[in-house]
Amino acid sequence: MSRISISLTVNGETKEVQTEPREHLADLLRGTLLLTGTHIGCEHGVCGACTIEIDGVPARSCITYAGACDGATVRTIEGFDDDDVMAALREAFAREHALQCGYCTPGMLVAARDVVLRLPDADEARVREEMAGNLCRCTGYRGIVRAVLSVLAERKKGA
Amino acid sequence: MKPAAFEYARPKDWSDALQLVADGARPGTGTQSLGPLLNLRLAQPETIADLRHLPDYAGVTVAGDVLRIGAGTTHAAIEDGIVPGRVGAIMAAVARRIAYRPVRNRGTIGGSLAHADPAADWVAVLPALGGTAIALGPKGERRIPLAGFVLGIFETALAEGELLRAVEVPVLPESARWGHWKFCRKVGEFSKATACLLRVEDAAPRAVLAALDGPPLVIEDARALVADPTGEAARVVGEVEGLTPWRSAVAQAALRHAVEAAT
Numbered sequence: 001m002s003r004i005s006i007s008l009t010v011n012g013e014t015k016e017v018q019t020e021p022r023e024h025l026a027d028l029l030r031g032t033l034l035l036t037g038t039h040i041g042c043e044h045g046v047c048g049a050c051t052i053e054i055d056g057v058p059a060r061s062c063i064t065y066a067g068a069c070d071g072a073t074v075r076t077i078e079g080f081d082d083d084d085v086m087a088a089l090r091e092a093f094a095r096e097h098a099l100q101c102g103y104c105t106p107g108m109l110v111a112a113r114d115v116v117l118r119l120p121d122a123d124e125a126r127v128r129e130e131m132a133g134n135l136c137r138c139t140g141y142r143g144i145v146r147a148v149l150s151v152l153a154e155r156k157k158g159a
Numbered sequence: 160m161k162p163a164a165f166e167y168a169r170p171k172d173w174s175d176a177l178q179l180v181a182d183g184a185r186p187g188t189g190t191q192s193l194g195p196l197l198n199l200r201l202a203q204p205e206t207i208a209d210l211r212h213l214p215d216y217a218g219v220t221v222a223g224d225v226l227r228i229g230a231g232t233t234h235a236a237i238e239d240g241i242v243p244g245r246v247g248a249i250m251a252a253v254a255r256r257i258a259y260r261p262v263r264n265r266g267t268i269g270g271s272l273a274h275a276d277p278a279a280d281w282v283a284v285l286p287a288l289g290g291t292a293i294a295l296g297p298k299g300e301r302r303i304p305l306a307g308f309v310l311g312i313f314e315t316a317l318a319e320g321e322l323l324r325a326v327e328v329p330v331l332p333e334s335a336r337w338g339h340w341k342f343c344r345k346v347g348e349f350s351k352a353t354a355c356l357l358r359v360e361d362a363a364p365r366a367v368l369a370a371l372d373g374p375p376l377v378i379e380d381a382r383a384l385v386a387d388p389t390g391e392a393a394r395v396v397g398e399v400e401g402l403t404p405w406r407s408a409v410a411q412a413a414l415r416h417a418v419e420a421a422t
Contacts, residue, residue, distance in 0.1 A: 002166055021167035021207070024198070043160040044195035051261050057235070058261040063194025067167030068187075068209055114260060132346035133259025 006070035010035070011079030019066040026050040026061035028069075029076055037077035037106050041135070048134030051107035052076045058114045077106035085113050088154060092147035100138035108134045112148045116155065124149060162197035166206040173324070176208055177297055181320050184208040188216075188231055189265035191258070192274040210322070217267070219243070224330040227293070230269020230323045238263060245331040246288060253284050253339060259347045269323045275309045278349035282309045283369030284339065286377045287355035290328045296321040306377040335359045338420030341370065342409045351406065354413035356381060356421040366417065371399055371410055388418040 007016050010033060017032050024043075029035045029052070041049035043062045050061040053075040080086035089112050092098070099105045108131070115122060115130045122130065127148050128141070136144060168184060170176035180186060185204035187193050188211055196202035210216055216231030219241050226246055228237075238254035240247060257263055257271075257280050271281050272292065286306040294301045294317055303316050305326065310316060317323060336358040341350040350370040358364040364385050369375035376399070378384065384391040392414035396407050 002164070004167060020164065022162040022164050022197070024162075024194075027161075043198050045191060045258075045262060046195075048259070048261070054265075057264040059264050060191070060194075060261050063190055063198065064265065065162075065167070065190060065194070065197075065207075067169070067207075068190065068211065070169070111259075111261060118260075129346050130260060133261060 004067060004070075006066055008069050008071065009073040011075055017066075021065060021067045023066045024062050025052070025054075025064045025066065025069050025074070028066050029061065029074070035076050035078050039103055039106055041103070041107075046135070047104075047107075048111060049104050049107045051110045051134065053079075053110060058110050077109060080109075080113070083113070085116055085151070085155075088151045089113060089116070089147065092150045093144070096143045096147040096150065098139060098143040098147040099136075104134060104136045104138075108136065108144060112144075112151075115148060116151050120152065120155065122148075122152060127152075160198050163200055163203040165197075165204050167209065168206055169209045169212055171212070173213060173295060173322075176210060176213060176322060177295065177320065179206065179208040180322060181297070182206075186210055186273070186322055188267045188270040189233065191262045191266035192270065192276060192279075216324075221330075226328045226330060228268060228326050228328065230272075230325055231267050232269075234258075234263035234266050234268065234271075235260065237268065242328075245333050245335050246328050249288070249331075249337050249339075250284070250328075253280055256280070256341070256343075256346075262347075268326065272305075272308065272326065273315060273317060273323045275311075275313050275315045276349070277309070277312055277372055277374065278351070278353075278370040280341075280350070280353070283341075283350075283353045283367050283375050284355055285326060285328065286375060287357050287365055287367040288328050288331075289357075289365065290326050292316075292323055293325040293327060294318070294321045295324040300324065302327075306379070309374045311374055312372065331357075331359065336421040338417035338422075340413045340416035340420065342413060352410040352413040354410075354417035356384070356414075356417040358385070358421050364421070366414070368395060368399075368410060368414060371402065371406065373399075384414065385418055385422075388415045392418075 039049040041047035184206040187207040290305040341353040353370040363380040366378040366381035392411040
């Protein structure tokens, strides 16, 4: 079994890691780098739990493999502590009951942050469409949609 | 749910990539379609040649009245308007409804075409737009019309050892009329029936019916469909073998909606 050595930036720190080409990024983050905020759900790109940022945009870490991440810049849910949008989303998620068990939440937040920044004029229908790639089995989505819409509205007011 | 072991190779240039493929490597780009197959062990390649870093693999160039779209161009880039003009507007609307944004950020137009899932989007849309695949093999480039590119489920007209380098799409006038309709049980799910119709002045309308578990059906002269959408949709779908009644109904609806949208 072949081992490869890759270098990637994770939450601002350069990491040199030994891995197998077949290891997906979510396993590498959780198992090797002990960043367990990234959750693994379906492991085939459907549920969105493993959504993180790769090179500045959200991506599925369960169908992105270690070799392809050599040289990449990765940000996981642990890397958003100083981010204003993420802070607003966290608060809104708590306020609007946008989570119960919390399993989907890290991926949900990364996807939601992208929606807030990319689509400042999104209405409820658009938010629902854009968030359709993240499954939640607890909330029924109403709270999640409300939370995203409330952050969009706050930012509009502030702008 | 973990892939079988494979080797990873990152070719620096196209001849390197062709050599890897000649030696049996499976091309990979965003792995947004291949990834699930790897994780489910439905695909067990010995080596994956990661094409993402090849020069000119992504991006769009315009030469006269032809747009050349690099095979490594992501769906997200197309959604965000990297393709200019009327074709770009049509393709952006299609791209927006491919899977989900985090998937579109890594999935590529060429990867999706070469993967040839009958339910995917570009395999249906690009033949309707009159596109051509640019394949690269040991002897150079070869042009393959995208009508006829997908031969079956996960099967294309690419020869062994060839790579999909780009697609070419003719520029369309702003007056071109376009209809596209697909049925997904949930946003981002694979389509259960897709239809497209392109109408350009002084030319026969072209239609495509796809996502019915086989290669897309290209109707080069769709005048009859435009004249009588209900009757012709029933006739065309009636000739597709093995459809359940609900699938047949959805496929007919797709054709009718595509005609309506392009009128």
